Amino acid sequence: MSSLLKIVFHGDNAANFRTGLEALLHQPHTIVSVSQGLDQPGEKEHFETADVVVGISLTPAMPKPVKMRLLQAPSAGTDGIQRNCMPEQAQLANCFGHENAIAEFVMAALLLRHVPLQDADAALRQGEWRFFAGRPGALRTELGSQTLGLIGFGHIAKTLAQRAKAFGMKVVVANRSPVTHTDIDASFELSQLNTFMGACDAVVVTLPLADNTRGIVNAEALANMRANAVIVNVGRGPVIDESALFKALQTKKLGGAIIDTWYQYPTTKQVQCAPSQFNFASLNNVLMTPHMSGWTEGTVERRKQTIADNINRLHAGQDLLNVL
Secondary structure (H helix, E strand, O other): OOOOOEEEEEHHHHHOOOOOHHHHOOOOOEEEEEOOOOOOOOHHHHHHOOOEEEOOOEOOOOOOOOOOOEEEOOOOOOOOEOHHHOOOOOEEEOOOOOHHHHHHHHHHHHHHOOOOHHHHHHHHHOOOOOOOOOOOOOOOOOHHHOEEEEEOOOHHHHHHHHHHHHOOOEEEEEEOOOOOOOOOOEEEEHHHHHHHHHOOOEEEEOOOOOOOOOOOEOHHHHHOOOOOOEEEEOOOHHHEOHHHHHHHHHOOOOOEEEEOOOOOOOOOOOOOOOOOOOOHHHOOOEEEOOOOOOOOHHHHHHHHHHHHHHHHHHHHOOOOOOEO
16 A cells, blocks of 8 residues: 555635545545645645645646646636646546536526516515416416526536426537437537527536637527527536627627626635626626535535545545546
8 A cells, every 4th residue: 555645735715625534534644735825834845745636726837746646626627727737647637516506506596587486575575466376467487398408418417407307398408429318308419509509498508618618609609599598607607708698688689697607706816806897797687696506515525525535546546536
């Protein structure tokens, strides 16, 4: 058996998965937490001598983790990690475990467009029976009568499809390769994206950010959506063209958007910032949330277990999980 490992948790994001990790490890490895900036005494040296780094970023400007054997992202996305900065012997792995949380977020956000609970509550508190059964003009729509479109068919989309079918929705998917699945009613290739967009009442973007996904939902794709359709982004912001999305919403060419993943994010130096260069907050057909869809107690616990499993596997010389 190899010697004990030095495990470094890098930054605030990784720190969320640090508490209680010892109980999941098979051996008493050394565990160190360091700041995102690696600018406190001793942090640079800890990072450079780590066997395992748990973190979401690696760039040429950072110290070189020359001993690193595993860079474990505590997230599904790894777009903040530049692989050419990794030492030759290191493996990159990610975590999932967020699909249940994101599926609940999407279904809740979509349901609110058909079941106006807050509006009904606010009105009745003022004595107004706005949605009273039998009242003219009080009819509402049903989510189950709609078609849900999924761009990508990974962990999130598979879970969403199952939840949507439970509501009676028709589910279609656009994916790089054809999809045959019991929960899918029709499958489109990404080359058929415009046709796919026109077939949906709600489109959910679940794709990660990569060179071949950046801006894939462009102005033409958005223009092919139904007038009352809604687009939901729980993948990565730049998968949808930022300017095209704002313009489509501003001009009411699109029924609405539910945006959880954005184009600009806070940093350690600027903890408050607008989520886009465009004023989405001025639009009344957008629901804005701060990249919260997958952030639940369950997600943290499932990802913590994956991190521990990979550390245990690395120490035992076994194949790792979710290697990219």
